[in-house]
Amino acid sequence: MWGIITRPTIEQRVRECLAGDLPEPEPVAVDPDSFCFAVFGDPQIHSDYHSSLDRFRQEVAQRGIDFFCVLGDLTNDATSDECDSIKLQLERVGIPYYVTIGNHDLFQADGWERFKEDYGPSCYPVAIADRIKLIFLDTADGTLGPAQFDWFESELADSRFTKIVLTHFPVFDGEKPIMWRLASDAERVKVQSLLERYGAYAWCAGHIHGLRHLQVDSVHHFTCGAMAPGTLDYGDPGYLLFTFAHDSLSWQFVELN
Amino acid sequence: MLAASGQAAVVSSVSLGYRGEPGVESKLLVAAQADIMPVAFLAVDAGLSLNLFQNNGLGAAALGIGTVVYKPVDLTIRLALQHQQWNDWRAGENRVLGTIEAGPGRRLDVGIGLIRRAPVFGDGYWSPFTLSAGAAEWNFLYRLRWKFLQRETWWLRAGFSSYDVYTAHNPQQFPLEADGAWRLNQYVEMVARVGTAIVGYSGGLVSFHEVEISAGVKYAF
Numbered sequence: 001m002w003g004i005i006t007r008p009t010i011e012q013r014v015r016e017c018l019a020g021d022l023p024e025p026e027p028v029a030v031d032p033d034s035f036c037f038a039v040f041g042d043p044q045i046h047s048d049y050h051s052s053l054d055r056f057r058q059e060v061a062q063r064g065i066d067f068f069c070v071l072g073d074l075t076n077d078a079t080s081d082e083c084d085s086i087k088l089q090l091e092r093v094g095i096p097y098y099v100t101i102g103n104h105d106l107f108q109a110d111g112w113e114r115f116k117e118d119y120g121p122s123c124y125p126v127a128i129a130d131r132i133k134l135i136f137l138d139t140a141d142g143t144l145g146p147a148q149f150d151w152f153e154s155e156l157a158d159s160r161f162t163k164i165v166l167t168h169f170p171v172f173d174g175e176k177p178i179m180w181r182l183a184s185d186a187e188r189v190k191v192q193s194l195l196e197r198y199g200a201y202a203w204c205a206g207h208i209h210g211l212r213h214l215q216v217d218s219v220h221h222f223t224c225g226a227m228a229p230g231t232l233d234y235g236d237p238g239y240l241l242f243t244f245a246h247d248s249l250s251w252q253f254v255e256l257n
Numbered sequence: 258m259l260a261a262s263g264q265a266a267v268v269s270s271v272s273l274g275y276r277g278e279p280g281v282e283s284k285l286l287v288a289a290q291a292d293i294m295p296v297a298f299l300a301v302d303a304g305l306s307l308n309l310f311q312n313n314g315l316g317a318a319a320l321g322i323g324t325v326v327y328k329p330v331d332l333t334i335r336l337a338l339q340h341q342q343w344n345d346w347r348a349g350e351n352r353v354l355g356t357i358e359a360g361p362g363r364r365l366d367v368g369i370g371l372i373r374r375a376p377v378f379g380d381g382y383w384s385p386f387t388l389s390a391g392a393a394e395w396n397f398l399y400r401l402r403w404k405f406l407q408r409e410t411w412w413l414r415a416g417f418s419s420y421d422v423y424t425a426h427n428p429q430q431f432p433l434e435a436d437g438a439w440r441l442n443q444y445v446e447m448v449a450r451v452g453t454a455i456v457g458y459s460g461g462l463v464s465f466h467e468v469e470i471s472a473g474v475k476y477a478f
Contacts, residue, residue, distance in 0.1 A: 009464055011279075142429050142456050143466060146280030172392040177371070179428035183456040183466055185350055186343065187281045188427075189376055192392075193346035196378060216391045217378050 008112045010145040013101075013138055017121035018151055024124050028067045028096045032129035033245070036063065038254075039166065040239035041071030041206015041225035044104060049085040050229045052237045055256050057093050063241070063254075067095055071206035071224065072102020072140060072168035078111045087118050098126060100136040102168040102206060123148055125155050131244060133161035139169040139205075143183045144191070156198035162249055163200045164242070170205035172214050173223045180208045195219045201249065210234035211253045220251070268292045270448070272473025278466060282343070285309040286316065286471065290422060298325045300333075306423050308344075317341040317423035318385065323358075333358045335370075339423060340385035349382040351375045352425055356398055364407060368400035368418070372425050396428055413437040430454040430466065438475075446475040 008016070016022065038059070043051045059065065070090065075082035090097055101122040105115050115122065122138035135155050137148060144152065156163060169182045171191050182188050195203060196217055206225030209232040214221040224240040226232060238255040274286040290304035300323045308316035321337035335356045342349035356370030375393040377384065402416030415435040419426045426432045434452035441447060449472040456466040 141464060143464075144280055149280035172376075172394070175394045177395045177397050177428065181427065181429055183429045184278060184281065184427060184454070185341070185374075185376075185424070186278055189343055189348035189350065189378070190281055190346055192376070192378055193343070193348050214391060216376075221392075 007106060007109060010138060010141040010143060011147055013112055013140075014123055014145055014148040014151070016116075017123045017138070018147065022116055022121040025098055025120055025126055027126055027128060030066045030129050032131060035066045035129060036241060036243040037128075038065050038068040038239045038241050039071065039204050039222070039224050040068070040227045041168065042073040042102065042209055042228045043070065043086060043089070044073045044076050044228045045082055045086050045089070046076045046229065047079070047082065048229075049082070049089075051086070051089055052227050052229070052256055053089045053093060055237075056227070056239065059239075059254065059256070060093060060095055065095065065241070068093065068097045068239075069134065069136075069166050069204075070097060070099045071166055071204065072100050073104040073206060073225070073228075074099065074102070076104055076107075078105050078108040078114065080114070083114050083118065098134065098136060098166075100167055101138055101140045103140045103142070106140055123151070127161060129244075130160070131162065132249070133158060133163045135163060135165045137165060137167035139167045139182065142169055143187060149190075153194055153198075156194055156200060159198075163198070165195070165200060165203045167203070167205055168207050170207060170221065170223050171203055172216060172221045173205070173208050173212055174214070178208070192216060192219065202251075204240060208233050211236075211238050211240070211255075213253070222251075224253075266294050267478040268475055269478070270473055270475040272448070272471045274450075274469060274471025274473075276467070276469045278468075281467075282311050284311040284316075288317075288423070288471070288473070298328075299323070300325075302337075302422065304422050312343040312345045314344045315342060315383075319422045321354075321422070330359045330362050337422075338385070339425065341423065342383055344383075347379055347382050349377045349384070351377065351385055351388055353388065354398060354420060354425060356400075356420070358400070361404055364404040366400070366402050366404075368398065368420075370398035370420070372396050372398055372420070374425065396425065398425060402434075411437065411439040426454060430456050444477045446477075448473050448475055 074086045099119040126134045202220035204222045209225045209228040212223040226238045236255045277283045288306040293301045302321045306317040318340045323333045323335035337354040339352040352374045354372045358368035360366030375388045375390045377387045400418040404414040406413040432454045436450035439447045452469040
């Protein structure tokens with residue numbers, strides 16, 4: 001894979017993440033028998049710094065959400081001011097959160113440097129309460145790359161947990177002829193095949209601005225890029241809420257209107 | 258060149274190739290194809306492709322039929338069925354393609370179309386008859402190629418085409434290709450092709466994502 005723009009490629013970013021030099025996000029302390037967390041993508045704040053995160057903060061209080069995950073495209077242009085603003089807004093929600101990277105986060109030449117300075121690695125695993133493993137992937141280029149594919153399979157092979165993959169690009173999302181899905185046929189079927197083989201629960205993605213659920217064989221595919229300001233690709237702003245209780249994981253879409 | 262020139266009613270071809278996509282697959286391809294023109298305005302093509310060294314065995318099968326609806330620009334309506342499979346991953350994909358193609362005129366050939374693709378996983382992945390699996394989707398197809406060098410016995414062409422006999426790229430990929438042919442005699446032609454695909458252009462981070470090379474021989478009956 002050879003990048004023709006002088007920014008770190010997916011392979012370079014992943015190798016940096018897996019080298020262990022970046023501080024890996026710590027597991028959140030939750031009640032192991034009952035916890036819930038929110039997942040959304042694409043706050044994508046512009047130069048007006050508007051986002052739905054203030055509204056989301058009310059949800060956190062009302063529903064007792066323990067932590068949340070953001071699936072990339074934190075800003076629209078990754079300018080320094082936008083990066084400062086989204087970091088502040090995420091902190092203001094007031095609970096722990098995890099982040100992975102999206103294509104918009106790399107729009108500036110120093111996008112990767114800024115991202116890892118603010119949030120650490122873009123691909124990493126987090127085990128929550130010894131129950132659920134969250135596997136964050138870097139798909140900001142629309143592809144996984146060789147190093148990440150190998151690492152991804154080794155993380156999926158860990159049979160102790162219910163596994164949820166969180167990343168920017170969807171593998172599948174509806175039937176419309178759009179370009180916002182993971183790159184090649186072969187890559188998509190290989191990803192789905194690995195998810196199936198290792199019993200992954202879900203692939204959660206952003207990139208497309210809407211909430212959608214597909215089930216492909218036993219794997220849930222969620223699109224939850226519904227925090228973008230302005231018009232969404234479909235539906236209303238919102239997030240995906242996972243609830244773990246009574247040894248069982250359930251999910252629901254929550255609209256913010 | 259052999260079939261298009263109207264010299265033959267049947268053209269068969271065999272080729273050996275390689276397809277590599279970083280982190281995804283790396284395999285040799287052996288393909289055989291027949292192009293048949295039973296009557297002047299009708300073309301039928303069928304082919305099989307085998308994988309070696311990864312996802313071994315049958316890799317793809319294709320059947321297409323095209324009819325010329327406006328001869329001055331060789332405007333052709335074409336319908337094709339493709340089945341592709343990855344045996345190691347127990348995955349397959351079935352596709353129906355409809356295209357409108359024109360050319361080559363002034364050394365250009367163009368095409369647009371629509372494809373219905375249905376990935377199939379697990380039991381029955383090898384079946385070419387499933388078209389409504391849970392992840393089915395529609396995609397657009399496009400093609401623009403320019404034969405920039407043409408001599409009496411050989412030619413070279415470059416451009417982009419999101420589909421060919423066995424494959425159809427996703428919209429996230431922008432495919433580029435170059436191919437050529439060298440006619441040895443009235444019946445035999447050597448052909449070669451190299452292709453790649455750009456991904457990530459939605460992110461402003463453009464990279465070449467895959468490589469395909471093939472070389473083979475065509476024989477006209």
